[in-house]
Amino acid sequence: MLDRGSYTTKILGSGGIYPYESKIERYLSDMRDYFIDRKAVEEILSSGRNPLIYVVYEISRELRGELNVGCTVIYPGKIGDEYHFTKGHFHSNVTTGEVYIGVSGEGLILMQDKNGAFNVGEIETGTVVYVPPGFAHRAVNTGKTELVFLAVYPSDAGHDYETIMRTGFAKIVVERGGRPTLIDNPNYRRI
Numbered sequence: 001m002l003d004r005g006s007y008t009t010k011i012l013g014s015g016g017i018y019p020y021e022s023k024i025e026r027y028l029s030d031m032r033d034y035f036i037d038r039k040a041v042e043e044i045l046s047s048g049r050n051p052l053i054y055v056v057y058e059i060s061r062e063l064r065g066e067l068n069v070g071c072t073v074i075y076p077g078k079i080g081d082e083y084h085f086t087k088g089h090f091h092s093n094v095t096t097g098e099v100y101i102g103v104s105g106e107g108l109i110l111m112q113d114k115n116g117a118f119n120v121g122e123i124e125t126g127t128v129v130y131v132p133p134g135f136a137h138r139a140v141n142t143g144k145t146e147l148v149f150l151a152v153y154p155s156d157a158g159h160d161y162e163t164i165m166r167t168g169f170a171k172i173v174v175e176r177g178g179r180p181t182l183i184d185n186p187n188y189r190r191i
């Protein structure tokens with residue numbers, strides 16, 4: 001359990017951070033409407049498998065002006081041709097940004113605002129990614145090992161998963177010819 005009076009935690013790589021306050025696990029069954037290849041999703045789940053896609057270890061604070069810390073571990077793999085990713089979200093408080101810091105592995109950060117502006121950046125060990133206010137953000141693991149990154153964001157940011165779930169991201173990351181490739185999302189709906 002986290003000692004609230006302590007202000008340090010340690011990065012354990014694919015073990016996340018310790019100590020942490022909460023741990024969120026996202027299995028394929030939690031994300032069945034997110035991946036593009038619904039047939040692949042149902043085949044995996046109906047075969048009795050339910051792979052763990054990612055875990056978030058988090059320490060959240062309460063007061064405005066305080067900063068939360070999260071460590072996300074995305075396990076390597078694909079559903080159909082699509083690489084494992086996080087659900088992605090806007091912040092409920094649209095004036096709040098976020099910083100991602102790559103710890104290990106390799107992947108992409110997709111960002112998209114409500115006017116359809118889209119941005120993609122690579123993340124690996126030592127990469128610092130700034131997510132501006134108003135941009136939904138999703139991380140994609142395109143590597144063969146866990147993608148691990150830290151996130152630092154305002155305590156009053158809040159998570160809006162709903163909006164981006166309805167529209168999807170404009171682009172998705174799939175394997176083409178053995179390489180991660182960004183393609184248009186055929187199911188993308190503009191707001």
Ligand SMILES: [Fe+2]
Binds near residue numbers: 089137153
């Ligand atoms: Fe965020």
